[in-house]
Amino acid sequence: MAIPALAPLFAGDFERYRNVLVLPGQDRRAGIPAIDLVSAEGLARLLSEYQKSHSGDDQRALISLWSKHYFAKLIVPVAAANLVVGHELPVALDQIEVIMGEGGFPEAFRLPHGGQPFQVSPGNPFERFRELVDNNLSPLIDGWCDHIKISRRVLWSNAATYFERLIHTLETSGVPHQTLADGRQLIELDKRPNGHSNPMASPVRYIERGEGCEPQRQRRHCCIRYRLPGLALCGNCPHIDRPPKGALVLSSSLPSLRTSESTSS
Structure with a gap:
């Protein structure tokens, strides 16, 4: 250790x-x-x-x-x-x-x-x-x-x-x-x-996808990885519903209708 x-x-x-x-x-x-x-x-x-x-x-x-x-x-x-x-x-x-x-x-x-x-408990x-x-x-x-x-x-x-x-x-x-x-x-x-x-504020939001579905965890700002050839939008990309022109979208990245689906950070 x-x-x-x-x-x-x-x-x-x-x-x-x-x-x-x-x-x-x-x-x-x-x-x-x-x-x-x-x-x-x-x-x-x-x-x-x-x-x-x-x-x-x-x-x-x-x-x-x-x-x-x-x-x-x-x-x-x-x-x-x-x-x-x-x-x-x-x-x-x-x-x-x-x-x-x-x-x-x-x-x-x-x-x-x-x-x-911590010697003294932080105040905030x-x-x-x-x-x-x-x-x-x-x-x-x-x-x-x-x-x-x-x-x-x-x-x-x-x-x-x-x-x-x-x-x-x-x-x-x-x-x-x-x-x-x-x-x-x-x-x-x-x-x-x-x-x-505060630059750390509100990095994600949880989008309701319908009855019986878990809310989808979605970033507020795209990480722009899609600008590199061969890299698709993340599953929690804010552009997942309206991909930028030329962006690669994999079927596994699309919002799921199953409650067990998880997304990457």
Whole structure:
């Protein structure tokens, strides 16, 4: 176990995150300083390597798709540790390294140390998740948008969608709602305490599909992966009912009439 204090988290559905967060000396693979990913040179290297796994060269679609791997791997264990165990992890962009796998996919994150329990209970969700949202996600997304003409809303939606999926999963697995209250508020509050817009707000909506059907989980902003040849709209794409011209739509992506159907993030 990479961080012993987090051992209770990584069981069942979360087993696959057991070795995603590592400490110095625990993984011999080389890491890339995460802050390098927002430099022009570092971003170019990242996209060049990642593009080998995909057709097409639309940089907006490539960075959006890569960001989904990054956000899924980082947000789930970090937010779960924060909410369920009350443990804050040091994940500021200028403190961590990203360990890459084949094809330029992020496989793990090397943290400078194992973090610590909150000494004082956070006063609101923005205090609780300041390290993750303000010190990692925000500079990462701003840095990418400095070099690629992609809407910040697309990238924030990618991050917030995985956060919402985590909260929903924890709620349905029996974690007390009070334990998850700050997490739920982070994606429900439109404004931060300073009056600024909350970029994590309302990433998904649930669309009624008729009597006897489960509501369809649908993103509010498309991840634009369809701009890469061969990649279809996601099953929870907001364009699924009216696909953009030329977009590939698989039958498995269409809204289901069965109550057991689920969609990907």
